[in-house]
Amino acid sequence: MTLPNKKIPDLLAVFFAAVGLIAGIILIVTSSDSGTQFRGAILALACAISFGMLGKKYNARGDDVIKAAVIAALVWGIAGFLVGDFLVWQLAFPVLNFDLPWTNFGRLHFLHTSLMIFAFCGNALLASSLYALQQTCGGNLYGRFAAWFVFISYNAFIVIGGANSIMGVTTRENAEVGWYTNLWLALAWIVYLFMFFGTIGNRKEPRIHVANWFFAVFIVTIGILHIVMNVMTPVPFLATKIYTIFPGVKHWWHAPDGVGFLLSAGFLGTMYLFLPVRAGQAIYSRKLAIAHCLGLCLIYFIWLTPFHLRYTALPDWTQNTSMALSFLLWLLFLAGMVNGLTPLADARSKLIADPVIRFFAVAIAFIMVSVAFYDMPTLTGPLMSVKAVNSLSHYTDWTVDSHHLATLVWGVPMIFGALYCLVPWLWKREALYSKTLVEWHFWLSVLGVLLYVGSMWVSGRIQSLMLGAQDNNGLLLYQFADTIEAMHPYYIIRAVGGVEFTLGALIMAFNLWMTVAVQPVKVEDDGTAAVGNRNTR
Numbered sequence: 001m002t003l004p005n006k007k008i009p010d011l012l013a014v015f016f017a018a019v020g021l022i023a024g025i026i027l028i029v030t031s032s033d034s035g036t037q038f039r040g041a042i043l044a045l046a047c048a049i050s051f052g053m054l055g056k057k058y059n060a061r062g063d064d065v066i067k068a069a070v071i072a073a074l075v076w077g078i079a080g081f082l083v084g085d086f087l088v089w090q091l092a093f094p095v096l097n098f099d100l101p102w103t104n105f106g107r108l109h110f111l112h113t114s115l116m117i118f119a120f121c122g123n124a125l126l127a128s129s130l131y132a133l134q135q136t137c138g139g140n141l142y143g144r145f146a147a148w149f150v151f152i153s154y155n156a157f158i159v160i161g162g163a164n165s166i167m168g169v170t171t172r173e174n175a176e177v178g179w180y181t182n183l184w185l186a187l188a189w190i191v192y193l194f195m196f197f198g199t200i201g202n203r204k205e206p207r208i209h210v211a212n213w214f215f216a217v218f219i220v221t222i223g224i225l226h227i228v229m230n231v232m233t234p235v236p237f238l239a240t241k242i243y244t245i246f247p248g249v250k251h252w253w254h255a256p257d258g259v260g261f262l263l264s265a266g267f268l269g270t271m272y273l274f275l276p277v278r279a280g281q282a283i284y285s286r287k288l289a290i291a292h293c294l295g296l297c298l299i300y301f302i303w304l305t306p307f308h309l310r311y312t313a314l315p316d317w318t319q320n321t322s323m324a325l326s327f328l329l330w331l332l333f334l335a336g337m338v339n340g341l342t343p344l345a346d347a348r349s350k351l352i353a354d355p356v357i358r359f360f361a362v363a364i365a366f367i368m369v370s371v372a373f374y375d376m377p378t379l380t381g382p383l384m385s386v387k388a389v390n391s392l393s394h395y396t397d398w399t400v401d402s403h404h405l406a407t408l409v410w411g412v413p414m415i416f417g418a419l420y421c422l423v424p425w426l427w428k429r430e431a432l433y434s435k436t437l438v439e440w441h442f443w444l445s446v447l448g449v450l451l452y453v454g455s456m457w458v459s460g461r462i463q464s465l466m467l468g469a470q471d472n473n474g475l476l477l478y479q480f481a482d483t484i485e486a487m488h489p490y491y492i493i494r495a496v497g498g499v500e501f502t503l504g505a506l507i508m509a510f511n512l513w514m515t516v517a518v519q520p521v522k523v524e525d526d527g528t529a530a531v532g533n534r535n536t537r
Helices: 008-030 034-055 063-092 105-137 144-167 179-201 210-229 248-279 286-309 316-326 329-346 348-353 355-372 387-393 397-426 435-468 480-518
Strands: 232-234 242-244
Touching (some): 008 179, 105 144, 105 179, 286 316, 397 480
16 A cells, blocks of 8 residues: 655654554453543544545545535534533523433533534634645645544544543543543644644745744644643553643643634634635735734743633732733734734725625624723633732633633634635535525624623623622622522523524535535636735735
8 A cells, every 4th residue: 555645744644543543452452441442442443544544546636634624613513502502501491401411511511612612613723724735835735644644533532522521531621531542632733733834844935824824823832732731640551540740720821722822823824814815805914913923922822821820829920920911912912903904994895795704804803892992802811810800700600701702703703704715615616505694694693692692791790799799797698509590591591692603503504515515616716816815925
């Protein structure tokens, strides 16, 4: 059997697939723990499927694996929306737990976060980054089998994590998949890194497209965080129970960086790739974009996330330094806002006529609102670093609201816009099946977000005020159960908003399916010519 492309990423992928296949079989045979055996079976199956891709005929452009990532993102995203909205209905009506272990809130909560962040967003970023490599570097991917290996391994990681959550096989927060599964993802991520930078190194274009700067930061940062944060010791060797090397404050110093760089750097790369193409206009400044990228690395990666550690064992000087440096994020948000709004301002007519570009506009407007109100909608930036604010918001729905707002108004619209662009381009269709359905999707999403995060914003403040209320003797006026009763109507409003947002996603899935099924094939694929815009290189 010969490799389609005998280069370093392909060779690494073959070696790691062989190691993974053997390791999976060993886990199945030697372990008496059902969770470990299940993980071993999925690992062995993923490696076997990867080997099956060695004999596949690859097309010249390598769009096959990108199509697979697009489909995976769509399927995982709808599953994540459905599970998430079901969880909100559980909050309003606990009887929906059904007194079953695999449907209780604790287990399904991790399933929901894994589906949304790692499955939906991760596959969307994998598709966007691989597409960006081919379109902006003027050549094929550096390692074809490697791309399939990364895609299959990444989704096997998601399946294992989700199944373990439902079965109650947990180890520690953010590491429910097992230490050896985390090690497997680290190996796949190394192949991803070699493939990404190998393609850039062999590019035909003189300069690196700015989208690839952000994708590079996303890949490198997530890789470092995943490896460092998952250094742990299992006891015994093949057991589920583990002991992390970096517990407590050490763990949470960089733990939020993973989601932060995935939802910030990764989707900024998506913005810089698709927005100028769809708008037909250049960004304001390439240099400003690169400065934005480097600023994220210098400030966010090191000093921003300790806002999660206010009033903890973290020294006061560290907390105060983090708060001071986080104010510099204002400049970074401003850079992203200027570069994102410029194509929209120059294409006002398209903003009215093209419903797809409105998803990008919603995401860019989030940055604008973040600047105008100093990141108040997300609370994950400078405002949350202030101790007085943190004392009011932490451990309440206010913080949960901030993370949902950052996802539903920034990351998810970017994915929606990217999928609406990628499907006609990859399947070479003349246009989307229906712009009217895109309109319906857009407005259902907007209304759903307003109900969802608006209700959480109010309920979080009610919860914070009730938990801190005291009588004249300094005794608490309310019990925790009282706050749950007060928030009940807001949970229902939140759930209705989730239904509308999920309905919009289902409309998108139908629209994209019909685009592939019934739309005529485009003879000449010239829709991506603007990806190489001179101001984004």
